[in-house]
Amino acid sequence: MHQHIVAANRYNARHGRPGQALLEKVAASELVLVSTGAGDWLASNGSLEKVEGGFVLNAVKHFASGSPAGDVLVTSAPWQDPDAGWQVLHFPVSLRGEGVSVLDNWHPLGMRGSGSNSVKIENAFVPEASIVVRRPRGDFHMIWSVVLPVALPLIMSVYCGVAREAAARARERCRTSPDPVTPYLLGEMENALTAAELAVESMIMLTDEFRFEANLETVNEVVKRKTIAAEACKLTTAKALEACGGPGFMRGNGIESLFRDVMASHFHPIQEKRQHLFTGSLAMGQQPPGQAF
Structure with a gap:
């Protein structure tokens, strides 16, 4: 998750938008950034109370990958502006700051090593100057x-690596298999x-070395490939396990843990059915509805 925050700021810096200062700060202090973007998504969660000089934040941010070792939480929260209505404000929060704690609640099916613990924030002060983005709540925004x-x-490369490892273990395990069905399963x-x-x-x-156009057309092409990659990674690992027969189901071979890990590929935005709605709407010449997100 640190990598994609850095990558987004690298894109912004290349295209004349704010981002260079953050990159320099991360490099100079070797900061580990933690994102809550996927969990917050378009509506975000938590509460902001306006006070002199900024806001007081209360929230619990889930799926904060890397949070046990992180330095800065790159997060957001909703706020009802008296004039503009509901907005989402984006800002950084120190993971070592007062009122910020990392919960010990990451007990998932797979990807257990990602440290995607929830972060609890109680009465933390967010300076006005820390607000980097203000956007309408619930709407798709240029930031995405x-x-x-x-x-x-970056994310799907991880799951592709998981699938490759499962396939490698299955090939080795099945090399001398006498079962006539094994080649079919390995072929799949x-x-x-x-x-x-x-x-x-x-x-x-x-992405073209950060030269891509940041628009809905690019997002559409990327999310289509995300769905294809996720489904293919899951199928690869499932067939690797199946080809190994009963022993593949046992922990000692390691494929079962890879199978559990790759299941998480579905949950990164945009999930399959939402992607279908998003892509199908664009194919009809329509703006994707809110349900696509």
Whole structure:
């Protein structure tokens, strides 16, 4: 998650937007950034109370990957502006600041090593000067046209790596299998792995070394490939486990843990059915509805 925040600011800096100062600060102090963007998404959560010089924040931010080792929480919260109505404000919060604590509640099916603990924030002060983005609450905003194209290739590369490892273990395990069905299962596995690799490679090409256009068309192309990659990674790992037969189900072979890990690929935005709605709406010449997010 640190990488995609850095990548988004690298894009902004390249295109003449604020971002260079953060990159320099991260490099100089070796800061670890933690994002709550996927959990907050368009509506965000928590509460902000306006006080002199800034806001008082109360919230619990879930799926804050890397939070046990993080330095800065890059987060957001909703606020009802007296004039503009409901907005979402984006800002950093020190993970070592007063009123900020990392909860010991990351007990998932897979990806147990990601440290995606929730972060509890109680009466933390957010200076007005720390607000970096203000956007309408619940609406798709330009910020996601930068974040999704740089984040999803990084994220899906992890799951592609998981699928590759599962396939490698299955090949080794099944090398001397006498079962006549095994080659069919391995063939399915190899096809799925190739689809995953092609989708991820294509996502990386779309970013074009941060030269991509930050718009809905780019987001659409990236999220289509995200769905294809996620499904292919899951199928690869499932076929790897199946090809190994009963022993593949046992913990000692390691494939079962990879199978659990790769299931998390679905939950990163935009999830499959929402992506179908998003892409299908654009195909009809319509703006994607709020349900697509």
